[in-house]
Amino acid sequence: MKFRIEQRIPAPLAAVEAALLDRDFVAASADLPKLGAPELLELQRDGDRAHQRIRYRFTAQLSGAVTRVIDPDKLTWVDDARYDLTSHTSRHRILPDNYADRLQATYDVALEPLGDSTRRLVTGELTVHVPLVGGRVERAIVDGLEEHANAEAELLGRWIAKQS
DSSP: OEEEEEEEESSOHHHHHHHHTOHHHHHHGGGOTTTOOOEEEEEEEETTEEEEEEEEEOOSOOOHHHHTTSOGGGOEEEEEEEEETTTTEEEEEEEESSOTTTEEEEEEEEEEEETTEEEEEEEEEEEEOOTTTHHHHHHHHHHHHHHHHHHHHHHHHHHHHHHO
16 A cells, blocks of 8 residues: 655754654654654664654554554564665665564655745555455554654644744
8 A cells, every 4th residue: 555644843844854753752742642652772873864763552442353463562574674864765674573574664765844834745555464454454454554653743833832
């Protein structure tokens, strides 16, 4: 399933990018919906490049049909992200802790300045290899990602304003 999420974040691009790579912001995102508290595993910066790995847990409700083939407690993964701070882009790979044979996902993020705010465009593809319910699981995950991204955009605006 291909997906696209576009948002306007009420903060300048440089501040948004800095927040996304800030350990304190990652910790502050613990109360966002659908994905549970993030666990920052790695954050390295080298000039205009950064590598960040965060473990997430899917916490949204799943239907009974889905939970017959997927254990919700095992829906954890690492978001492995490589940032190019010159082009304001990042490439993300989702690395499942469990069910690696059933889930594949990648997405790209582009940040663009819009005056005092930032446009964030997320495009990606998610595939769940589970007969009969794969499409439902994909939709549930993408819905959760979109809800999380929207809540994160709001949090970014508030968090950056508070830091200023």
